[in-house]
Amino acid sequence: MSRLSLFFAVSLLITQWGRAQEAPAKINLEDPDLVFVSDSVIPIPLEIFASLDKMGAQDWGRQIESRDIRLDANRSRTAMLFGLVVSEGFIGVQAQDKESVRRLGRDVLALARSLGVSSEVEEHANAIVNGAGRGEWDMVRQELDRTRQTVINKMKELRDDELVALVSLGGWLGGTEALASVLRDNYSVEGSDLLNQPDLIKQLKSDFNGLPKRARRGDLFTQVSQTLEHLESLMRSDETGAISEGKVIEISLATRNLVEAIYES
Amino acid sequence: MRVRLSAFIFVFGITFAAAQEEELLSLTSPYNYVKLLAQEAALPSLRGGEKFILRESWWSGNLEPGKAKLIQVQLFRRNAYQFWLAVPNREGEPIINVYDSEGNMVPSKSVGFEGKNVVSTVVEPDTTGVYYLRVSLKTTIDSPQDWAVIYAYR
Known part of the structure; x- marks a missing residue:
């Protein structure tokens, strides 16, 4: 091989090597060699509300419910309730409702105490209550997200992985109930696509069904399982990219029934 | 007494x-120190009128040069998202790209930084749904690297 040929061969090799390092334009998601990171991150309600608010101001104050929490020894229910209460705190932030956020800050602490993580949450809960009193909404939002993440981290440290999944599920449920309710009151094709979450539900359902049976025993958790199954069929957009008004109403009813069952059981 | x-x-x-x-x-x-690098790079985007809102959730792990990992994330139309990927070695040259649920790369705006060890990308998804972040390292480095991804929305 001449020196010139060798030069071109090496140049080609370097070019191909450089190209191999570029990210591909398309990936085959079915490729068994792909490595997925197992940690799932569930969007917080404010992420979704931010999108909806870009279409016009919404009446978030109507979504605030003053529900009393009743504590019992069922840690699985308490974990879901914790996720729900934090998500209601986010709704309170969106509505800038001082009283509801102060009340939810106190509920968060009571639930954290019941889960055995009050020392980790206390500082955040106090910051939520005080920040809401002063109307410092950016700070309250951050503290709510920190509270949720702190509890999840602590549960992981304590090897309470089933509770991690239930906190996430409760948080997602509370946000979805509020979103569906807003869309039901003020339906638009464009806004309905925010409920297009089939893969997220599939993941939540898989996480829930993967929990040990002792963590999902009882009527309440049968209802959780059935509702997730039902929502999976509803929260999928049609060929136009929309979710029909009828389905939005069904999603609203299904999520509301489950939220009430968690509070009242 | x-x-x-x-x-x-x-x-x-x-x-x-x-x-x-x-x-x-x-x-x-064990990845907190890498997360701090990403957070430091994120600071300018979290200020001002058009600021992003940082999530507390994040991902981390260890990457071998030339290998990639995928992170599933639900994104919502009309929002913009910024992701930061950091590795400790300043010669690490991490790569981050976003793909839709069909596996097609989504157009995004890359944001560069002074060192080579932090990269960032901004996406504005056309549709609501599941997306995949693909994180990888260029093979200009020969040792595996710890990594962390943080994200923010607006």
């Missing part, structure tokens, strides 16, 4: 040690 003093010192010691242990527990993620 001496017994009471000893008991006080003992109880104080236990309490102090427990408090210290709690402080340490909150810092036990």
Whole structure:
């Protein structure tokens, strides 16, 4: 091989090597060699509300419910309730409702105490209550997200992985109930696509069904399982990219029934 | 009196040690130091009128040069998202790209930084749904790297 040929061969090799390092334009998601990171991150309600608010101001104050929490020894229910209460705190932030956020800050602490993580949450809960009193909404939002993440981290440290999944599920449920309710009151094709979450539900359902049976025993958790199954069929957009008004109403009813069952059981 | 003093010192010691242990527990993620690099790079985007809102959730792990990992994330139309990927070695040259649920790369705006060890990308998804972040390292480095991804929305 001449020196010139060798030069071109090496140049080609370097070019191909450089190209191999570029990210591909398309990936085959079915490729068994792909490595997925197992940690799932569930969007917080404010992420979704931010999108909806870009279409016009919404009446978030109507979504605030003053529900009393009743504590019992069922840690699985308490974990879901914790996720729900934090998500209601986010709704309170969106509505800038001082009283509801102060009340939810106190509920968060009571639930954290019941889960055995009050020392980790206390500082955040106090910051939520005080920040809401002063109307410092950016700070309250951050503290709510920190509270949720702190509890999840602590549960992981304590090897309470089933509770991690239930906190996430409760948080997602509370946000979805509020979103569906807003869309039901003020339906638009464009806004309905925010409920297009089939893969997220599939993941939540898989996480829930993967929990040990002792963590999902009882009527309440049968209802959780059935509702997730039902929502999976509803929260999928049609060929136009929309979710029909009828389905939005069904999603609203299904999520509301489950939220009430968690509070009242 | 001496017994009471000893008991006080003992109880104080236990309490102090427990408090210290709690402080340490909150810092036990072996990837926290990489997350801090990403957070530092994110600071300018979290200020001003068009600021992004940082999520507390994040991902981390260890990457081999030339290998990639995928992170599933639900994104919502009309929002913009910014992701930061950091590795500790300044020659690490991490790569981050976003793909839709069909596996097609989504157009995004890359944001560069002074060092080579942090990259960032901004996407504005056309549709609501599941997306995949593909994180990888260029093979200009030969040792595996810890990594962390943080994200923000607006």
